[in-house]
Amino acid sequence: GQQVMQIPQYQHVQEGEDFTTYCNSSTTLSNIQWYKQRPGGHPVFLIQLVKSGEVKKQKRLTFQFGEAKKNSSLHITATQTTDVGTYFCAGWNSGYSTLTFGKGTMLLVSP
Amino acid sequence: GAVVSQHPSRVICKSGTSVKIECRSLDFQATTMFWYRQFPKQSLMLMATSNEGSKATYEQGVEKDKFLINHASLTLSTLTVTSAHPEDSSFYICSARGGSGNTEAFFGQGTRLTVV
Numbered sequence A: 001g002q003q004v005m006q007i008p009q010y011q012h013v014q015e016g017e018d019f020t021t022y023c024n025s026s027t028t029l030s031n032i033q034w035y036k037q038r039p040g041g042h043p044v045f046l047i048q049l050v051k052s053g054e055v056k057k058q059k060r061l062t063f064q065f066g067e068a069k070k071n072s073s074l075h076i077t078a079t080q081t082t083d084v085g086t087y088f089c090a091g092w093n094s095g096y097s098t099l100t101f102g103k104g105t106m107l108l109v110s111p
Numbered sequence B: 001g002a003v004v005s006q007h008p009s010r011v012i013c014k015s016g017t018s019v020k021i022e023c024r025s026l027d028f029q030a031t032t033m034f035w036y037r038q039f040p041k042q043s044l045m046l047m048a049t050s051n052e053g054s055k056a057t058y059e060q061g062v063e064k065d066k067f068l069i070n071h072a073s074l075t076l077s078t079l080t081v082t083s084a085h086p087e088d089s090s091f092y093i094c095s096a097r098g099g100s101g102n103t104e105a106f107f108g109q110g111t112r113l114t115v116v
Helices: none
Strands: A004-007 A010-014 A019-025 A031-037 A044-049 A055-058 A061-065 A071-076 A085-092 A099-101 A105-110 B004-007 B010-013 B019-025 B032-038 B044-051 B067-073 B076-081 B090-097 B111-115
Touching: A004 A085, A010 A019, A019 A085, A019 A105, A031 A061, A031 A071, A044 A055, A044 A061, A071 A085, A099 B044, B004 B090, B010 B019, B019 B032, B019 B090, B019 B111, B032 B067, B032 B076, B044 B067, B076 B090
Parallel strands: A010 A105, B010 B111
Antiparallel strands: A004 A019, A019 A071, A031 A044, A031 A085, A055 A061, A061 A071, A085 A099, A085 A105, B004 B019, B019 B076, B032 B044, B032 B090, B067 B076, B090 B111
């Protein structure tokens, strides 16, 4: 079945440092989505990437979708303590019948 | 975004009893609902996918008779954990998506189940 791998599992940075999490799928994805889950909360949708090679930005967050539509990355510039949480990528298979999540990257930001 | 309401948010039950968790889409029709289970500091593991009016599709390793899923209407899906055991204690979370062309999944708030 479809597998989505995400690295690193955990990262601890100082406020102001950059952060990147990477996502890789075993199969070509229809699209990829990114979610953020705060401790004790539920996943909240951040963004969706559909096109091969697509790059989208949300303020300090930059999302990329690979040319082969099998990998993606989320980069946060100059992290803030409000960025703390677990970031998940999730990919839809062809046919949009299954949304598979990566294991997530837990980000901790120290002031 | 659309709102998905999940109830209850926390439940404690005795071993051997059954617990029902509801997932409602409040302002859209959810043609597909997903049920996930999340252990502490781990990812969301898909348990089953349900489409309104049809039987749920369970992931490998998930017991159909233990985790009963009903998606009777376009706004409501339920997960019933039958004969609960302490190892069923976990965070259960549902998500829903609307009709074709809408691929964003909206999540409920999750249910923390503790079986004692």
